[in-house]
Amino acid sequence: MKKLFALLLAAVLVFGMVACGNGADKDMKVGFIFLHDEQSTYDKNFIDAAKEACEKMGVTMVQKTQIPESQACYDAAVELIETEGCEIIFADSFGHESFLMDAAKKYPDVQFCHATGTQAHTAGVKNFHNAFASIYQGRYAAGVVAGLKLNEMIANNTITAEQAKMGYVGAFTFAEVISGYTSFYLGAKSVCPTVTMDVKFTGSWYDETKEKQAAQSLIDGGCVLISQHADSMGAPTACETAKVPNVSYNGSTAAACPETFLISSRINWAPYFEYMITQVKEGKEIATDWTGTIETGSVVLTEMGKNVAAGTKEKLDSVIAGLKDGTINVFDTANFTVKNEKLTSYKADVDTDAAFTPDTEVVENGIFQESKFRSGPYFDVRIDGITLLDENYG
């Protein structure tokens, strides 16, 4: 026992001496609250952007990972402010919102920014802000790549035009996901008019087994191309095994799935982080409800996989240019029907209330104006050509 103690003490002294000066003083601290840690692709996307933005802006990043969507989020914000002295607090998950807003009310001098939330534009809490990105633009562009791949399969007689059916693995039957798969489908349809799509929901944002099973059952059901809105590698690996092309999300899966990876879209949060830091540094107000676009660099597409159809690069570039200059509108009502009719009017639940009352007319000039009245998606229309094989609300 004595020997063990002596050994440990010696070790302690050694490490005690190698103290390194880690606290390089920077003038500003920004606190980040993450639902999980880097092991989740969703949070990793935020963490990487935060590191990049803080590095670039010369501020200190302080993080709290594994913070559940509960009072723990409020406590984390308090810690970041009281112990660390952060001037901006950012939280990355939908369910953090109410608790973060409580903290915003308590600390009016600190700025609070929240991704994917819906309440800032009606709450009237001056230092509380929402942000999102029009990821539907990225999904639309990725859908174009998928459509071109389908065209190639039709041209090669691998499938007939009628067999051009895609599969989509979604997390929940929730506006964010509905908006995502619909824009993906519309992108594909813009180049391959006969395309249809089946959707399956897993009821979880991260469940590798369920996502894999859902992708497999879509493939078994005749889907010749798969995409997904869930955070694990489940669907891409199922596709690689079955040799079915895959459009990924939140980053390239080319390394793990070299044969089947086509392209991936993701939200790049760095532009928003740089924006909020700049605003605070310069003493300006942060927008209550900020929407990043493909134009602001908030929506990005990864490199393409090696097996995309010929000519994809040129088409993709022109689509991205069209999205940027506004000549392409993803939810143009001329391009889809609902129960075989054109959508001329739609009331969405933009202002959050307990009863989920539709309150705002969102079809203007023949376009469903997604992310215009609020950054968080509200497109939840079931359009023709897409079949929901199941539904999952939580």
Place this chain on the structure above:
Amino acid sequence: MADMVKKTKEPLLHIAKRDDITGLKAWLIRIAAIAIGLLLSGVISALLTGASFFEVYEIMFTGVFGRIFEGKTTMLWRFLQQTAILLCLALGVTPAFKMRFWNCGAEGQALIGGLAAMVCMMKIGNAVPYPVLLLIIVVASLAAGALWGLIPALFHAQYRTNETLFTLMMNYVATQIVAYYVVYTTAGDGSGIIKPVATGNLPVLLGEKYLLNVLVVLMLTVAVFIYLKYSKHGYEIAVVGESQNTARYVGINVKKVIIRTMVISGAVCAVAGMLMVAGTDHSINTNTIGGQGFTAIMISWLGQFNPFIMAAMSGLVTFLETGAAKVADSFFLNSSYADIVSGIVILFVVGCEFFIRYTVKFRHNKKGGNA
């Protein structure tokens, strides 16, 4: 005699049961175990982070207690709150454990209690006066938890079902019911998040949100201590735990004691759920108890079923978990680091019980033959 001993080869080490250990010595061993565990995890932390050993502990301490020396007590309150909830769950399972009834269902009992509170807050929040509402919330929560304890107890008493498996499975049932309720309530937007409800919140005492929670658990701690140590019920529990046959022989109705104790066990666990839902989050999801119901099992054992020692152990585990998470965040390590650090200390604490119950003897000196 001496010749015979010499012929059989004696192993280098052998283990013998010891029953002569004093309370003081046992506690010295336990404290030493905690100290060694902390030292070792500190060394590992220093190796992983490149920071100094002392810096790691400083970060841990600040992560848990914040700038307490500058008079900021907010973080202390968070620590007390987390400790209190964990302790409350441990207090819940303890009467059952003392009876040797392995209640592994604290998670579910707390969750279903929390759900009962949530339903009351949402459905009748505006229908009845506040004091009545609070009373209904308390009764509903306790009843729900008691029911979750009663079901496995009834089956055990009547059909001798395995209580460990049964209570574990009841956790899943509770989780799924909560999942269903969340989906049902949020079907309008499909977000799966119930926004905090303003009605039926437990009162905030002296402007400190967690004070009531801490006070409730403090009172429960004393109550459970007295119940187990000085009441007739407590005595019956101890006898049933020692030997059911003895209990029957002295005229204790074993079935009745099992059922009664599990009802109490479930109800106390439900208090934790109620405090989390009505007193803290004002919302519920399947993660509201967050696995603390399982940590509580360990707390109960570590505390030797003594509520006051359990309180200290809850504090230790909370400190380790919060502190290690802070170190992980400070050095951009992932959550596995926190699990490793708290795992090391807990391993030492659990492992030292071996050295309290047994002694390791080295081979006797060859020269003397009899040492």
